[in-house]
Amino acid sequence: GGADIIDIITGKNPNIIGVINGTEITYTQFNQAYINELDAYRQRTGTEPAESQIGFVRNQVWEGFVQDILVQKAIQEKGLAATDHEILWRIRNNPPENIKRNPSFQNDQRQFDMAMWQSALNDPNYPDQVWLQVEAYLRQTLPYEKFQQQLQAGVRITEDEIKREYLKQNQTVKVNYVFIDPQKIADKDIKIDDDTLRDYYKNNKDEFKEEEKRQIQYVVFQTKATTKDSSEIRALADDILQRIKGGDDFGELAEIYSEDPVSKDKGGALGFFAKGDMVKAFEDAAFSGKPGETVGPIQTQHGLHIIKVEEKKTENGEEKVNARHILFKFTASRETLDKARDDAEYFAEQASEVPFKELSKNIGQTPQGSTFFIKGNGFVPGIGLNKRASGFIFSGNIGETGDVVESPQGLFVFKISGIQDERSKLFDEVSAIIKNKLKREKQNALAAMKAQKIYEKINSGTSFETIVAEDSLEIKESTDFLRTGYVAGVGREPKFIGAAFSLDVSGDVSKPVLATRGCYLIQLAQKKAFDEADFNKQKKQIASRLLQRKQSQVFANWYTEAKANADIKDFRSRFF
Known part of the structure; x- marks a missing residue:
């Protein structure tokens, strides 16, 4: 790319992906750590990471480098060493x-x-x-x-903190409550004229700012297995099957040829599994085979499998099979990948001179187009999360063509086809949004007024049950719930839960609680008393848990501050 050429001309190292307080991180270092992290992910999950997961893994690796460098700097500054x-x-x-x-x-x-x-x-x-x-x-x-x-030397846990944590995890309340639904406030009671809408728009224009958007056209060069590739994979599977039947060791062949990252290094061993544990075609073949028999190749959505049935058993009335397998995935050959790469790079080179549409037609493709999109976190329509492509799109000019971009769908070549400058949306575009917002605010205000009147009547001596009956409201009864719990019909509503636990005497009623969905009046039915004996049993364990949490938070706070004060140069967008 252009940035690499400039770096070479100016004498900078184009292999540097980042610099932290003067310490360079090379692309080679970063990429090896990234590959290791992907391998670890495959070992943990037995699957390939999704496109959305890849960006997360890269960020995790980056944070690991930054943290390690900052910690090592702090260790050196403090003169810490092991004797x-x-x-x-x-x-x-x-x-x-x-x-x-x-x-x-x-x-x-x-x-x-x-x-x-x-x-x-x-x-x-x-x-x-x-x-x-x-x-x-x-x-x-x-x-x-x-x-x-x-x-962490100064981290301490107080008795009060331990008690609060105990109550958070153990104390429950049960309440009766009335819900005043703002949505049931009649429209006739809500007046919002055009002048009100325009005043809101005038005074809150920042709400309606729309950042710069861009649009691209692109073509995709497929990197999936061709018919020829698939035939060669089938031929390889058949050849390996014949070698097994000829006496070659199944486990050794699995270690060499299998593309299952979980079982490959174990000679293809899967252990015992029951029906329903594997995809149907695979398990049908495995359960139909006899111990010692090799079956296949069997095709599933994962590829072709050669399966060796090791043994069978019945456990708790359920039949199970112990088997090994060799997986051959339908992936593109090196020849197919090289051709796609050559075609894509030639197209990208020619696109600076030949119109994109004409060039696409010459190779039998119709260019696809995106809608206008924002830079955001680097998501590019059609391509997926790719900060390098996004960086080019939002720094280039209309008509410019980017470098070839790899994705699970293939190799992308794109050009910038449109730019929509940052702007404020017009009143007519947002008037309906403003009206709905003001309507909700008025509904909430009227619901709160209604709840306040009911609360005042209760304070004057009228019973909770009498008043709600007068207003044709329904009293609902909760089950016991914790401070961290879920309230049926309400959800995890902090204001509701906080108000419920603030009540101490059965029969007491809370002030009106305006929450996410509407307004509540809450009456305490029952509150579990503090259990001193149980608290003393759990005290040590709670203290240990709180201490670990605080220690982790102390380090997190230190890292946030150290990172904010560090000189960090992040060049990842040049590479990804």
Whole structure:
């Protein structure tokens, strides 16, 4: 792109994706961390990340780099380091968690066994490389632990905080309430003339500002498997099946050829599964096979599967199968991808000289067009979330063509086809919106007035039940709910819940509560008393939970401030 050429001319490194307080992050570093994070996602979920998830993963990786650099700077400024004595003490008395999770140092209950660890420490034949790795790990992590300890040294939890948290999680109330619905206020009681609407528009023009919008035309070069690609994948699956039948090891072939990221490294092992756990075509084949039999290739929405039935059993009356599989996905070949890339890049190059529509016609395509859209978070119609493409679209001129953009749908080539400048919407465009807003405000005000009159009657001595009957209102009864809970018919309405818990004596009625949906009058039916004995049982656990939460918040606050004061240059839009 143009930015890369300028960087090369000016001597800047085009491989830099960001600079944090002078520390450079290269594209190579970032991309490797990004690939690792995607691999971790696949291992956790067994699926490919959706387009919407990819942007989140990239941001997560970026934040990881920024945080690490800022923390390392703080550690250096404070002069924090791990001494040899500290490292030796930790190795002998409190080894790292990855050591504790190592099966070599765990007992039959899979718990860390200090005696086994000490035995290894005292074994002169134990590989020196292990101790060097542990030392290096602690030399890196102990300064970070010291930094956290200093940061969190002043964190304290008071008795009152513990009690409030206990009540939040344990105390319940039950109420009777009346709902005064603003929507039932008759239209004849609400007068909104044209002058009122125009006055509101004049005094609140900022509400109707519309940011700059742009429009694009684009063509897509498909990167899906062609008929030829699919035939070659089928041929490969058939060849592997014949090798298995000829005696080749299924597990070894799965590790080499399978495209299932979850089972590949386990020789394709899926473990036991019941009917309904897998897609139908797959499970039908697996359950129809005999133990030791290999079946397939079977086609599902995931691709082609060769399945080896290991064993079968019946558990609690349910039949289960233990199987392995090799997955072949219908993906485009390198030849297909290279051709799509060459065609797309040639099109993008020619589009600066030949009209977009004419060029599209020459290759048998009809260019697609977007509606006008805002820059927002980088979402581009047709392409998806792509900050690099969005950055070009909102900085270029009409008629300019962007670089080729990759997406799950294919390779996109686009040109800027329209610009709508920032503007204020005209009165006629928003008059209906203003009218509805003012109408809701008047309805809410009238509902609150009605509730206030009822409340005043209650204060004068008339019973809650008598007054609501006079006004043909319905008393509704809630079930018990917590401060963090859900109230049937009301929802998670903070104002309602707060008012309910502010009442202490059964029969007391709240002042009118104007909430999201309308106005409420709340009468306390029952409030669970504070249980001193139960509180004392839970006190230690609550305090620990609150302390962890506060400590996390202290670090989050530090990071927010450090980030705000840092010199951060973010060049990700050049690459993504």
